[in-house]
Amino acid sequence: MDERVFSAALDEIARVGYAGATMDRMAAAAGVAKTTLYRRWPSKAALVVASLSHAFGAVEIVGDDTAAKIESGVRWLAVQLQAPGVAPAFAGVFAEAIVDADTRALLEQSFQRPYVTPLSAAMNMSGPKFLLLADIVAGTLLHRMGVSGRSMTDADIRVLVSMLVGAFAA
Amino acid sequence: MDERVFSAALDEIARVGYAGATMDRMAAAAGVAKTTLYRRWPSKAALVVASLSHAFGAVEIVGDDTAAKIESGVRWLAVQLQAPGVAPAFAGVFAEAIVDADTRALLEQSFQRPYVTPLSAAMNMSGPKFLLLADIVAGTLLHRMGVSGRSMTDADIRVLVSMLVGAFAA
Numbered sequence: 001m002d003e004r005v006f007s008a009a010l011d012e013i014a015r016v017g018y019a020g021a022t023m024d025r026m027a028a029a030a031g032v033a034k035t036t037l038y039r040r041w042p043s044k045a046a047l048v049v050a051s052l053s054h055a056f057g058a059v060e061i062v063g064d065d066t067a068a069k070i071e072s073g074v075r076w077l078a079v080q081l082q083a084p085g086v087a088p089a090f091a092g093v094f095a096e097a098i099v100d101a102d103t104r105a106l107l108e109q110s111f112q113r114p115y116v117t118p119l120s121a122a123m124n125m126s127g128p129k130f131l132l133l134a135d136i137v138a139g140t141l142l143h144r145m146g147v148s149g150r151s152m153t154d155a156d157i158r159v160l161v162s163m164l165v166g167a168f169a170a
Numbered sequence: 171m172d173e174r175v176f177s178a179a180l181d182e183i184a185r186v187g188y189a190g191a192t193m194d195r196m197a198a199a200a201g202v203a204k205t206t207l208y209r210r211w212p213s214k215a216a217l218v219v220a221s222l223s224h225a226f227g228a229v230e231i232v233g234d235d236t237a238a239k240i241e242s243g244v245r246w247l248a249v250q251l252q253a254p255g256v257a258p259a260f261a262g263v264f265a266e267a268i269v270d271a272d273t274r275a276l277l278e279q280s281f282q283r284p285y286v287t288p289l290s291a292a293m294n295m296s297g298p299k300f301l302l303l304a305d306i307v308a309g310t311l312l313h314r315m316g317v318s319g320r321s322m323t324d325a326d327i328r329v330l331v332s333m334l335v336g337a338f339a340a
Contacts (some may be wrong), residue, residue, distance in 0.1 A: 017269040019189035019262065091265035092189065094316030098258040099187040104319045112317060132326050135317070136333075139309030146264030147282060147305070149274045156302050163306075163337035167329065 005030040005037065006051040010085030018048070018092020045096055045103040048089050049111050056080050059115060061122050066169035069123050071161045074137050078151060087145045090138075125168065133168050175200040175207065176221040180255030188218070188262020215266055215273040218259050219281050226250050229285055231292050236339035239293050241331045244307050248321060257315045260308075295338065303338050 008030035012021045023044055027034040041047035060076050063069040081087045097104040112134075120130035140160060144152045152160070178200035182191045193214055197204040211217035230246050233239040251257045267274040282304070290300035310330060314322045322330070 014269060017266045019266060088265050088268040091261060091268055094313065095258050095261035095265050096187045096189060097316045098261055098319065099184060101319065104317070108317055128326075131317075132329060135313040135322075136306060136310045136330070139311070139313030140306045141309070143264065143305040143309030143312070146267045147274070147278055147301075149268065149271065152305075156298075159302060159337065160306070163333055166336055167333035 001030075001032060001036075002050075002054070005032065005040075005047070006054045009047055009051045010055060010083070010089055012085075013048070013089045013092065014085035017088050018095070021048075021092075023047070043102075045093055045100075046106060048093055049103075049106050052086065052089055052093070053111050053114075055083055055086055056111075059119060061119065066123050066125075067165040070133070070164050070169060073119070073123075074141075074157060074161050074164070077137055078141055078157060081141055081145065082151055087142060091142055091146060094142075123168075129168070133164065136164065171200075171202060171206075172220075172224070175202065175210075175217070176224045179217055179221045180225060180253070180259055182255075183218070183259045183262065184255035187258050188265070191218075191262075193217070213272075215263055215270075216276060218263055219273075219276050222256065222259055222263070223281055223284075225253055225256055226281075229289060231289065236293050236295075237335040240303070240334050240339060243289070243293075244311075244327060244331050244334070247307055248311055248327060251311055251315065252321055257312060261312050261316060264312075293338075299338070303334065306334065 005026065009021070009026045012026050012029060021044065023037055024034055026047065027037045030037075037047065041050060059073065061069050062072045081090070093103065093107055097107050116127060116130060116134075120127050123130060123133075125133065137160075141152060144150070144156075175196065179191070179196045182196050182199060191214065193204055193207055196217070197207045200207075207217065211220060229243065231239050232242045251260070263273065263277055267277050286297060286300060286304075290297050293300060293303075295303070307330075311322060314320070314326075
């Protein structure tokens with residue numbers, strides 16, 4: 001069931017955005033009762049965070065040194081954010097997390113934490129240093145999609161990567 | 171009237187987030203009829219973008235060289251994003267803009283454009299270069315607030331500024 005629900009949730013958000021998406025329509029599209037949905041995920045934010053974790057899956061970081069790993073991480077995230085519904089779901093959860101401590105805890109613990117330990121180790125960075133890198137990469141890519149509706153150009157990704165390598169791989 | 175409506179809109183968003191905010195409650199809090207609100211701003215997004223433009227006002231960029239101007243711009247934006255309702259309003263409009271071309275056009279033309287020409291000139295950058303800088307600064311600051319609920323620490327702002335100066339003021 002989960003797979004079908006996650007896909008219905010992201011499709012609904014791709015169509016009407018996070019704010020306009022309803023648990024009612026997500027349940028109908030997945031062919032499950034709304035009560036079933038709420039038993040498993042107590043809020044829209046909880047369902048969307050679970051859908052994002054599923055969509056992102058394991059991060060693929062490759063490369064021999066930190067510079068190559070940073071580039072690989074930026075490009076991996078840029079690809080993830082192009083999947084239908086993912087960028088608006090991510091941005092919508094953020095907007096809610098800013099004002100709601102429960103959503104923030106969910107995002108930090110269920111979505112972000114599983115990436116932080118392996119990635120900061122792989123990149124040989126302290127947790128706080130890695131979190132700043134993550135804020136810059138995810139924030140920049142999402143902001144571009146929000147304002148222009150387009151993914152970042154390859155030329156801009158190269159500027160971003162070279163800046164990050166200078167600051168974080170030194 | 172505008173001033174009262176903008177303030178009611180951002181207060182409502184500070185309380186319940188962008189997705190949960192309604193034109194009904196914004197109108198009631200501002201003491202105006204909902205029809206009056208809709209005549210002036212045809213959608214929640216339109217009202218929120220106007221409220222953000224009003225809250226941000228003129229940008230204060232100071233400094234003798236591009237490095238000082240970048241630092242001043244980052245610190246100015248960090249302060250703006252701490253005003254009640256501003257960060258969740260900003261993030262909420264983004265989430266909607268990703269899936270909705272009208273919201274995107276509004277954000278790009280009414281909010282962003284008035285800053286781009288004077289700022290790119292002040293910083294002696296091409297438009298696209300300035301837009302990348304803006305994506306990095308605004309995206310990073312918002313992402314941090316979304317995940318941690320806190321503004322960026324001064325130490326992290328210094329890392330961000332020094333990275334941007336290296337990449338954009340060279």
